[in-house]
Amino acid sequence: MREILDYHPAPLFRADSRTRRDRNSPKPYEHVVSISGGKDSTAVYLLAIERGMPFTAVFADTGNEHPATYEFVERLAERAGGPPIVTVKADFSKAMARKRAFILRNWERMGVSPERVERAAALMLPTGNPFLDLCMVKGRFPSAKSRFCTDETKLVPMWIGVERPILADGRTLIRWLGVRGEESLARRDLPGWQRMGDPVPYSLPKPHHAEASEQGWRTYVYRPIHHWVREDVFAMHARHGITPNPLYGWGAERVGCWPCIFVKKEELRLIAGIDPSAIDRLDEWESIVSDVSKRGVSTFFAAVDDPLFTPGVIVTTAGFGIRSFVEWSKTSRGGRQYDLMARFEAGASCVEIGVCE
Ligand code: SF4
Structure with missing residues (x-):
């Protein structure tokens, strides 16, 4: 079996460590690992366990995942002996209420038949499935030119539920991401470390971005397996006795939405x-x-x-x-x-x- 090459053999940050720049800052770091249920984010979770410092793991439930992925994420912490995985889920009930009121108030004078107005208003109620509810609010599915799904079903609930409270508490956020350079040209040249100018998801209104800037909140992205190859990732699973998400065994190349709008x-x-x-x-x-x-x-x-x-x-x-x-x-x-x-x-x-x- 190939040895896993970890190009940061020792943790760069411990929960209470400081960079030179932060030496005078009283703010400790908080490490957050994003879990998708796929092989790469699982490898990062296992690596974080090996590093031995406290961290928070978070999974955003889009409502568009395969049941096997939900089960895999639910059992991962117990099987790996790591910290519990926090699940966050977007809630579009307020946006749906606004859209419903808009439909009832405006659609008919915009030329939509009363029958269609009535049907749309009757349907515009929260289903509890974030992906579907979001598409209902938008009146469309996401696409390459309008890729609102990632931001609104994943990044925003992670921000609101986990990341913003960390920053508001005065700590510096380190986001651990399972991105590997060999996956594509777009990923090849990404740095292992990156200071984020604006960590706030783009779809949140301006005051959220202004708050992060005014407060001087500091966020870094960390891609600890950027130099790993696919075999390294599966070797990491094997080292911890973790069977990868069964979707790979069924032939899937990627695990995320089932399917993703960009499926091959x-x-x-x-x-x-x-x-x-x-x-x-x-x-x-x-x-x-x-x-x-x-x-x-x-x-x-x-x-x-x-x-x-x-x-x-x-x-x-x-x-x-x-x-x-x-x-x-x-x-x-x-x-x-x-x-x-x-x-x-x-x-x-x-x-x-x-x-x-
Ligand atoms: S996996 Fe695909 S469909 Fe799902 S949030 Fe990401 S880009 Fe959108």
Whole structure:
């Protein structure tokens, strides 16, 4: 087995250590490890345990994960003998109430039929599933050009639930992320350490950003496995007797949303094959989100990503919805060819943040 190369063999920071710059500061550090249920963030969690200093582990429940991922995260702390994993979950109930009031007040005079207004208002109630509730508020699914899912279902609840309280308490935040350079060109040149100019998720209103700046809150990103290769990550699991998330054994390359909006063609085919209920769920979500969309239609994958899309074509869930994409995923080379994953990498900020494996 290959030896795991840890290019920071000793912890750079202990909970009470100081950099030269902070030597006169009374503020201790707080280490936070983001857990996605995937192999890389699990390896970082295990590495943090080996380093032996106190840390907080946090998992953001998007509501769009496979049940095996929930079970894996739930049992990880006990199996690894590490600190409990805090689960945070976004709540869009207030935003949904505002959107419902907007629909009732404005849609009819904007040309929407009374029947559609009534149906949308009846549906615009919290389901408790963050991903679906967020898409209902937006009246659409996220896409490469409008990638609100990561920020609003992951980063904001982590910020509100875990990170902001640490900073408001006067401590410096160290975010440990499971990003590896070999995964893509976009990740290759990321630094192992990075001071974050503005640690506040972009979707939060200006006063949140102003508060962080005025208070002088200090946040660093730490990518301790940036130089590791895939085998190192699985070796780390083996060293701790942890069986990786079973989705890898079923053929998945990535663990995150099930599926992610940037899923690869072959992964979509895999998901449809081993878990048809995931496709049924997305089919139902497309119907719900379409009903609360003023345009009357919304598809899980952006219709404009389909090479058969031409300006002026009428978009329907039958023509561009999840079932249509699943059919496409079964085609061989020479069919409609386009690369959703390339768009994932194009969203570089999310790649840097690394909370979506
Ligand atoms: S895994 Fe994909 S769909 Fe889920 S939050 Fe991240 S980018 Fe969005």
